[in-house]
Amino acid sequence: EPEVTQTPSHQVTQMGQEVILRCVPISNHLYFYWYRQILGQKVEFLVSFYNNEISEKSEIFDDQFSVERPDGSNFTLKIRSTKLEDSAMYFCASSGGQGDKPQHFGDGTRLSIL
């Protein structure tokens, strides 16, 4: 069964450094998402991406965050200057359509900011 893959599984970074989290969505999907889950808290929406542009973003997704689809297969989340509070699990998801198709998630990248 097709799946969403994310790399790396764990990223440790010094505060203030830039970090790029990578995702390969399911190949025929058109809608891409990032969510995060702080330890012990609920999964929260960050951003959705369709047709090479952001379609929606949350309050969390400030100027320090950006997303990109650099080629036909990868989808990346960049955090420009990491803060301690960015420590969380980051999940990539993809969907074959908006709303009427379910979102499928990867296993996440655990980001630890020191």
Place this chain on the structure above:
Amino acid sequence: QKEVEQDPGPLSVPEGAIVSLNCTYSNSAFQYFMWYRQYSRKGPELLMYTYSSGNKEDGRFTAQVDKSSKYISLFIRDSQPSDSATYLCAMSSPYNTDKLIFGTGTRLQVFP
């Protein structure tokens, strides 16, 4: 009032039991309802996906949506130790958004 509420558990049941997991929500615009299973250090795995009200069955799993009460349920029949995981409800509105709003998750333990 939180948009989506879910009892965090843990819920501990013997193997073979019927498990009932529930979520309530406040936003009447929600039309798409999902249940995900999340094992430790893994991503959410889609179990059930329903649109609007009604029931949907898939093997040992049944999802129910009662929009009038703003209440959704997931039933697991003949529960197995391998069902031990955290179960997340999620929902979305069809109106200019497809972001998922998640519950906190219910931790289920099925003991042999």
